[in-house]
Amino acid sequence: MxxxxxxxxxxxxxxxxxxxxxxxxxxxxxxxxxxxxxxxxxxxxxxxxxxxxxxxxxxxxxxDGWERRTIALLRRETTRHVIVYALDSDGVSAMELADELDLARSTVSFHVSTLVEAGVAEKYFDSKGRAHLRLTRPAETRSLLEAVTPSLSDRLVDRFTRLVDASFHG
Amino acid sequence: MVGAVGEWLTGTEAAVLLVILVLATLGTATLFLIGLAGYRRRRTRTYLLMTVVLGLLVVRSVVGIGTVLGAVPMPVHHLIEHSSDLAVAALVLYALLQLGPPSLE
Known part of the structure; x- marks a missing residue:
């Protein structure tokens, strides 16, 4: 080689x-x-x-595929914050994510579907029909969290999308 | 300092302007690349419009450099710069209008 x-x-x-x-x-x-x-x-x-x-x-x-997708998503700033927030609770509502992380609802909805699509988290509805998010493998996710941090360019793109979401989609 | 400059500015003015234009090009190009990366992730019309707007800002700076160096004639410079202003205004307004009123999810 x-x-x-x-x-x-x-x-x-x-x-x-x-x-x-x-x-x-x-x-x-x-x-x-x-x-x-x-x-x-x-x-x-x-x-x-x-x-x-x-x-x-x-x-x-x-x-494995799940680990690869989780690591890739942990390299994105906002997705990472959503994951970290979800780690500390057994099920968090989309509304709470938007409030606590100060994100536009469209930003939350984008990151929730990305996480669900990757199998990192699952979406479910409570008795009142509100969307909640729960990590599929919290323990393994926590150990991967330490393996990676987002790069500067990832942070900038993430913040740009949050800015556009907040300005245009609310 | 700067060789081929237009008659409308002195060598010192041209040098200062050129420094500003180079910094503007770097700044707007960075924003454009960030916008492009955002669009690749989201693929929505709003992101496309924002990326085009940021791209137009890069074009403006590049045209400015061309003008200081004497490569872009003044009438062409004004035409491009002010047309891009019009395009930026139209694109951002369109982005706002296409959203429509808020709706319940």
Whole structure:
């Protein structure tokens, strides 16, 4: 294995769920070079990918699909906050999430469906028909939480979407 | 300092303007990329409109640089800059109008 490819592999191993741009930036290699080595590593089944909302996250072996999706979502600032909030309670209402995290209802609804789609959380309704969110695997989610933190660019995009949601959708 | 500048400004003015325009380009380009990433996640019309608006701001700065360097003639500069103002106003107004009144979920 070439030195660069080894470097790429080690970086992905140390940063599970890293996305393509983050890898290029951190390793300071050309985009085309990164693309080439990632492709070869994927072909050799040394790496796995998880695509969420147009963004590709890379993983080394040893994470199942649920873990990959959870890690990828924990790299997004607002989703991460929703997860952390839900961790501390056995079922939280969408209304409470919006109030406590100071998010627009459309922002909450987007993140709730993303989490449900990824199998990280499940949605249920109480006797009054209000939507609630509950993590599917709280203990495992908590241990993954420490493995990753969102990058600056992720934080900025997240805040932009919150701003647009709050201004346009309420 | 700056070689090919229009007759409408001195070398010092051109240098200051150029610094401002380069910073504006970096700032608006960053915002545009953030907007683009937001649109890729949400794929809604509102996000598309915001991204186009941010893209227009980048175009404005780039045209400004072109004008200071003498590459864009003044009439063309004014035409592009003020047309983009019109487009920004129209796009944001459209984004607001297409939302309609609040509805119960």
């Amino acid at each position: 070439t030195e660069v490819r080894q470097q790429v592999l080690e970086h992905v191993d140390a940063h599970p769920g890293v996305h393509y741009k983050g890898l290029v930036r951190e390793l300071d290699i050309a985009a085309g070079q990164a693309q080439y080595h990632l492709r070869r590593l994927l072909d050799a089944r040394e790496l796995d990918v998880e695509k969420i909302q147009g963004r590709t996250h890379y993983f080394t072996d040893g994470y």
